[in-house]
Amino acid sequence: ASTMLRASLAPVKMQDVPLLPSLDYEKLKKDLITGNDRLKAFLLQALRWRLTKSYPGEQRDTVLQAYISNDLLDCHSNCQRSVLRLLHSTSVVVRQYMARLINAFASLSEGRVYLSQNPTLLQMLEERLKAEDKDSLTWENVLGALQKFSLRRALQSAMIKDGLIFWLVDVLTDTDCLSDYTLAYSVALLMNLCLRSAGKNMCAGIANHVLRVLSDLLGHENHEIQPYVNGALYSILAIPSVREEARAMGMEEILRCFVKEGSAEMIRQTEFIIKQLNSEEPLNDGIVSDDEEEENNKEEDHDIMEADLDKDEVLQPQLGELAGEKLLTTEYLGIMTHTPKTKKKLFPGVHQSIDEPLQRPVTPSYHRTVYP
Template sequence: MGDVLAHESELLALVKEYLDFAEFEDTLKTFSKECKMKGKPLSKTAGGSLRDSKSLIIQKDLIAAFDNGDQKVFFDLWEEHVPSSVRDGGSLAQKLEFYLHIHFAIYLLKHSAGRPDREDLDERISYFKTYLETKGAALSQTTEFLPFYALPFVPNPMVHPSFKELFQDSWAPELKLKLEKFLALIFKASNTPKLLTLYKENGQNNKEMSQQLHQQLIEAERRSMAYLKRYNKIQADYHNLIGVTAELVDSLEATVSGKMITPEYLQSVCVRLFSNQMRQSLAHSVDFTRPGTASTMLRASLAPGRKLKDVPLLPSLDYEKLKKDLIWGSDRLKAFLLQALRWRLTTSHPGEQRETVLEAYIDNDLLDCHSHGQRSVLQLLRSKSHVVRQYLARLVNAFASLAEGRLYLAQSTRMLRMLEERLKEEDEDVVTRENILGALQKFSLRCQPCRKNMCAKVAGLVLKVLSDLLGHENHEIQPYVNGALYSILSIPSIREEARAMGMEDILRCFIKEGNAEMVRQIEFIIKQLNSEEQVDGVLESDDDEEEDDEEDHDIMEADLDKDELIQPQLGELSGEKLLTTEYLGIMTNTGKARRKGLAGVQRSADEPLCRPVTPGGHRTGYPV
């Protein structure tokens, strides 16, 4: 009762507002009279005056954005305050929205005194084209709108006869009048009582909760099926084990009477005990006549490393919607999406789950490496937001940490150029530079040895740069400089150039100052410098790509997810919850195997070259 009394004034006002909305005039008079008689005050905050005022402000902002040609502001307000049921439900709203897109697409052509800004105009035309290909496609069969689908492809729409009407002085004012009438009608209809709004919101929350519970039920059923399969497998193994045990007991009893156990019988028993995958190979490769061989192989089959984990595949995503929001969304949304996509990759379980995630990213060209459009996800490297730039750099570095990801990225020369450009221009964020540098270093794992011959053309310059970098104040780069020197000195022409410039004397200067590891690496470089081997990279075969694959390891570094710049606020979605709530797609995970070069080729301790690691990784203990 105390809670009711504390909010009694507001509750009574809600009732009064609803009675007024529903036009219960007599009931409202009696209700107001009785409240007055009992001394029950009615709060004025629940009335429609505040909503009316807010509606007017929104209408004015929309009209101002229309007049100023501010496309982004207008459609942000439009999508936020005009209900989707209204925008998508009636032909009047769809037609008006179509003409509004045309208005903003040609705004610069009509209001620029001189030549319009080319980049801004291209962006507007691209936005209109995207609308035509997505939401606007519904009107493509309407004769009234069919000519306008050619607008983005006409070089000069102002002189084209099909679009003559659009550039008349009366066209925009008439469209503005239609917009004002539409907004007045919409906002008048949307001034529903707060009591009704609360009821609808409660129903919507129940619906969302029901959907979440349904999704959880599906997931629980999937896990139940997986556990049932494992149970059936364990039960079958148990029955098999009991049968084998019974046979072995019979055999032991037979040995008491002098009957010998043959190797063939022992082999048949062991084959039954091994898993299906091992039976055929082990049955023909193991010598069962040697004592202890069978038992050793059986114990090895039970080693912890052979335990299989039942790791579920992650839900598929709507990548078309994802990429659209990565391009057109707010900077905060872009950052959260880039973070969530990175987490999905870095926190996935190595094996089928991670391979499926990466496969989906590549198949849907998540980073637009194969796209030639002016607006692409790659353009986020040039974003004004340092958070967006850093988070895209982290995602690219995560791609580059995996062999298939490196292959995907390295196929795009535009990607490499943009990374190089960002590395040179980035002066605000150290983490961004480190992740870009880490990604570029990992691309070198896929380079064929013959690429080093490019250095032979400018041997003097390359050697001078590398010798200068040996004395750089940032000691983290020294292993990379050493590796580069060791590598290119395998080419005779570069060795001759290095000897001519006195490279050995330069290297010995650093031996006096370096630590034990640095001294060891420089000694290898000097040994390479004085080598007389005539093996030249030019003679290397294209088949070396296969050798590159053998050393193309997958290592996901912990630095990729450290020191996050953004944290979700109360009620704000992030991570996997953001992806599965807003961007859930059709289930397309097939789990097909991808070709992976995972042969464990280990380098000798005498070799100075190792796999590149993101520079920031050295701070957390990653060895070079």
């Protein structure tokens, strides 16, 4: 048995991984728009599984390229009845499975490039974020997708402009109703937006509220969020008026309390924050103008699929119903059209010392992998 277990854990050689069969995307998209809700949900699930269950490398890249070149989600369509509209379906399950698929796309850098080409998707996701129940899987996946969107500068700018920082700070005032996933992704999204000058300035307008929420989060039992809380604090304390507010509320004392019980890494990060808090640096011109940097299309190259994308499946096939790859290859088989594509090299991730608070945008799944 132990030999079999070792064999199952052995890394798969790339030449052993077959490419998945091509699909008939025209028929797929037609059924996603005109089929009944149960069929739509099964199709959304099967298409997501193709991404999440494929092997990283050529197999997954080929799946994603086929989705993008066939404009699976209608990101390039202005049509009223587009696949993206399933986010507003009256069916709870269809909405949830659409959000899961978008979150899976957003987990891959090329998928984020594709999604960002639709001018209304960000707004649709923000609307769903405010409309769905906070304990729902739809909300969780919408939030996950938005957090991954925040790796892209143009999307960060749009989210800041849309006032998402105010909304996140309000959500984080009461964390009892948030799952570990939604808590981590909410705080990491807030941090990514605070790294930008426009985000810092937005926080300066509600400094007391933001500082109270972040200082409460410092003591949260979920330690996974600490790097993002630290990163957000460090960022906004670059603004003199925020430092003044923080000193007035005794922030150094609060931080010193946590130094006593944190890990060595967190203690070092906290020391950096205290140093920033006590800094007398005037407002740096770079902080005011970082939005003009010629960096709009560069992003951190994060490609990580979390197991959470496939958790708690509410949709189960009944006797005689097809699901997953079986559904796709039985009903939607296409003509072989695989074209090998060399993956475009994106802006490489910048590794920084773990002693310092985070100063570049990250996603929780990537941060866990790089800094275990």
